[in-house]
Amino acid sequence: MAEKKEALFSKKNRKLMTDPLDGANPISIQVLGICSALAITVQIEQAFVMSVSVLAVMIFGNVIVSAMRNLIPSRIRIIVQLVVVAALVILVNELLKAFLPDVSEKLSVFVGLIITNCIIMGRLEAFALGNKIWPSLLDGFGNAIGYAWILVAIAFFRELFGSGKIWGFQIIPESFYELGYMNNNMMILPPMALITVALIIWAQRSRNKDLIEEN
Amino acid sequence: MAIDKNSNGYTFSFAIVMVVVVGALLAVASQGLKTRQDKNATDKKMISILSAINVEATRDNAQEMYDKYVVDSKIIAGKDLSAEAFDVDIKKEFRDKKLAATDRNYPLYICEKDSNKYYVIPVIGTGLWGPIWGFVALESDYSTIYGATFDHKTETPGLGAEIKYASYSDQYTGETVADTSGVFQPIIVVKDGSGSGLNSKVDGITGGTITSKGVEEMTTRTLGVYVNYFNTLN
Numbered sequence: 503m504a505e506k507k508e509a510l511f512s513k514k515n516r517k518l519m520t521d522p523l524d525g526a527n528p529i530s531i532q533v534l535g536i537c538s539a540l541a542i543t544v545q546i547e548q549a550f551v552m553s554v555s556v557l558a559v560m561i562f563g564n565v566i567v568s569a570m571r572n573l574i575p576s577r578i579r580i581i582v583q584l585v586v587v588a589a590l591v592i593l594v595n596e597l598l599k600a601f602l603p604d605v606s607e608k609l610s611v612f613v614g615l616i617i618t619n620c621i622i623m624g625r626l627e628a629f630a631l632g633n634k635i636w637p638s639l640l641d642g643f644g645n646a647i648g649y650a651w652i653l654v655a656i657a658f659f660r661e662l663f664g665s666g667k668i669w670g671f672q673i674i675p676e677s678f679y680e681l682g683y684m685n686n687n688m689m690i691l692p693p694m695a696l697i698t699v700a701l702i703i704w705a706q707r708s709r710n711k712d713l714i715e716e717n
Numbered sequence: 718m719a720i721d722k723n724s725n726g727y728t729f730s731f732a733i734v735m736v737v738v739v740g741a742l743l744a745v746a747s748q749g750l751k752t753r754q755d756k757n758a759t760d761k762k763m764i765s766i767l768s769a770i771n772v773e774a775t776r777d778n779a780q781e782m783y784d785k786y787v788v789d790s791k792i793i794a795g796k797d798l799s800a801e802a803f804d805v806d807i808k809k810e811f812r813d814k815k816l817a818a819t820d821r822n823y824p825l826y827i828c829e830k831d832s833n834k835y836y837v838i839p840v841i842g843t844g845l846w847g848p849i850w851g852f853v854a855l856e857s858d859y860s861t862i863y864g865a866t867f868d869h870k871t872e873t874p875g876l877g878a879e880i881k882y883a884s885y886s887d888q889y890t891g892e893t894v895a896d897t898s899g900v901f902q903p904i905i906v907v908k909d910g911s912g913s914g915l916n917s918k919v920d921g922i923t924g925g926t927i928t929s930k931g932v933e934e935m936t937t938r939t940l941g942v943y944v945n946y947f948n949t950l951n
Contacts, residue, residue: 544875575728582735589739593746600750603757603776687923690875 510636518640522648524710528621529652530703531713535621539653540695542612546669549657551605552612553650557643559590559616560625564642566590567630574631583626584617591616621649656698664689762803768866769852770828770835787837788829793946795822802826808848811841823942828854835863838943842935845927847871849880853889853936859947860896862904865889867932877928888912888919894940901944903937906930 509515528534538556542548566586567574574582595613598606616622625645630638661667663686666674674683688694707713720727760776763783767774774782790802802824810821826837834857841850851867865886872878879885892904892915905918906929912920921929 542874548874573722573731575722575731577723578728578732581732585735585739589743592743596743596746596750596754599757600753603754603761607761690924 515637515640518637519644519647522641522644523651524648524706525713527648527652527706528624528645529649529699530706532624534624535619535649536699538612538615538619539656539699540692541615543653543657543660543695543698544664544690545661545667546654546657549653550650552615553646553653555594555612555616556619556622556649557646558594559587560622560642560646561639562590563587563622563626564630564638565635567626568633568635568638571631571633579631580623580627583623587622587626588617621645652699652702655702656695659698660689660695664694765852765866765868766826766828766837766839769837769854769864770830771864772830786828786830787826789827791825791827792822793825794819794942796820797822807839807841808850811848818938823939823946825943825946826852833857836943836947838940840935840939842931842938844869844872844880844931845877845925846873849928849931849935851880851886851932851935853940855894855943859944859950860893862889862892862894869928872928873925875924876922877925879922879925880928880932885919885922891915892917892919895944895947899944899948901941903940904933906933 522528525531529536529539538552542552563583563586567583570582591613595606625642629641633641658668661669662673666672666679666685686694757776760779763779764774764776767779767782767786770786772782772786792798792800792802792805800822802822803826805822805824807821807824810816824839826839828835828837836855836857836859838853838855839850840853841848843849847870849867849869849872851865853865854863855861856863867880867886869878869880872880889904894902894904896902902917906912906921907918908921908926910920912918
């Protein structure tokens, strides 16, 4: 490999993976991929499945585009990226349908969402097109995990307060309901996802003042 | 020889090669996996039919369990009464705008469990984003619902997609689709929370109104046809 001189997990490469978890988080800082963060965070399980599929598509997409970066004509690069992502998503879906049909059923609705996920296109365009394969792989991994933890965090609060469950298991005991506790139906609806994202952004920025914009 | 990567010729060639490669790859994947996918779809259909009569089957024993419990299947109305009921694609017929509702084939699966007969009726309709479908099992009085199961392709998780869970479909158990004189009685999906109990009403899903109404529409439209058929038997 050409990049053999640099250690596989050098400081720079580690940063590629850790930055997107906090300081350069795709959702809370770059505000990308908000659409899916709103749509599928009603239950943790769904958020998790979505995160795993984004992880797979993200890594392969980054690697493939990075491998072709010196061949792609710049005028049609967006179309090329789109084709790569779409082909990957369809391929993954076909494979799941054949070998893991139960997972495929859960995923069906997300397939379209993955293709349109701004984070994937954003990372292909911003990173993979200008970097070697290994850093691109790490970047894809880091961003997908950065996306995943926010998604699962939002889903955690929405599922807990919206239906009193975590991963489908009843957490809030029956006796609470008998005392008059009620699930907050507002949590299930999209506006509360937006507010939850905003609260996470708030917490993150009050902890790390560097993230606050000047105006 | 240096290639000018910004020339029209290179751009077009790149696009053409890419489309051919991707197209070929996806075609090969789709064809190569087709038999497995079809088998999975068949297994899933058997599992759904069995789950309407509260028999849990897995993908491994779907065929075996199906052969054990489903004793007969036939088409009770439609233009091709001699067709094999299991092979009728009601989804395709439902989508076919040129096919009149009376020309669609209506399959019926007759099951036997603990020496009781159950009649499993497939239903198909439209949710918010795409097709929804299900199986409703009637007891041998041709009226009381023994069990129901619903599924969907692309309904919103946590909202419309909830129709596939027992918390929704169990509401149908015990409801009757025909009164004592055999007149069809639709099961209405309500919003006001009055759906509990056996009153021909079930509670809809919060935030999933259109999907819930889709279930009401498909059960009303389809079960009516079957009740008419059962009346001719009595």
